[in-house]
Amino acid sequence: MDALARLHSEILACRRCELEGLLPHPRPVAYGHMGARVMVIGQAPGVRTMIAGRPFSGPGGKLLRGWIARAGIPLEEQDRRVYFTSLTRCYPGKAPKGKGDRKPSAREVELCSPFLQREIELIDPVLVLLVGSMAIERFLGRMPLAEAVGQLFSRDGRWWLPLPHPSGVSRWLNHPEHRALVEEALERMRELLSSLGL
Known part of the structure; x- marks a missing residue:
């Protein structure tokens, strides 16, 4: 617990x-507890998460x-x-064009990477949920979302x-076959949690 508290600090x-001139006013988010066996890794905090200081606090969360x-x-x-x-760890701001938030740059991901690696080592999750294409590519490599x-x-x-x-901005979930894939993923998660006694 002390090690996680130090990391959060x-x-x-x-x-x-x-x-490095990448963000004008960074407001990092760090939240969570030791003992969790499941980890969720998303792309970046949204504006509501930044305000609340608690990950996935907005509508997508x-x-x-x-x-x-x-x-x-x-x-x-x-x-x-x-x-x-x-x-x-910081809200990247609005996308310069279109709706939604800006995707973090490769450099921003690189700067935060040591924090995430230490979290994975400390929490040592059995199951990691990779939310969105950026997180999936980071850990599993590039693949079409419909195949992942x-x-x-x-x-x-x-x-x-x-x-x-x-995200409400994403149109991927508008397709019934994609929503069916989410249901399949949730069923796999349910079966795994049950088999592991989690």
Whole structure:
């Protein structure tokens, strides 16, 4: 617990992106508890997460937490049983064109990477949910979302389950066949949690 608290303090104090001119006013997010056996890795905090200081606090987070509840971890137990984090720790701002938030740059992901690696080492999750294409590519390599979602991967002594980004801006979930893949992924998660006694 002390090691995780120290890591969270380092994350909250981080100003690396500001020093490199990547973000004007960084407000890192760090939250979670030891003992979680499931980890969620998303892309970056949204504006509501930045304000709340709690990962996946916006509408997309509500949808994601609903998926996790349907897979067997009730909402009221998720902050204890699931460790929520992301590739980067600061809200990247609005996308310069179109709707939604800007995707973090490769450099931003690189600067935050040591934090995420230490979280994985400390939490040592049995199952990692990779939310969105950026997180999936980072850990499993590039692949079409429709080929990743619904599959369960075993690598590095862990299980990895890709999920789409639960953003209202994304049109991927508008297709019935894609929603069916999400249901398949949740069923795989439910079966795995049951088999592992989690």
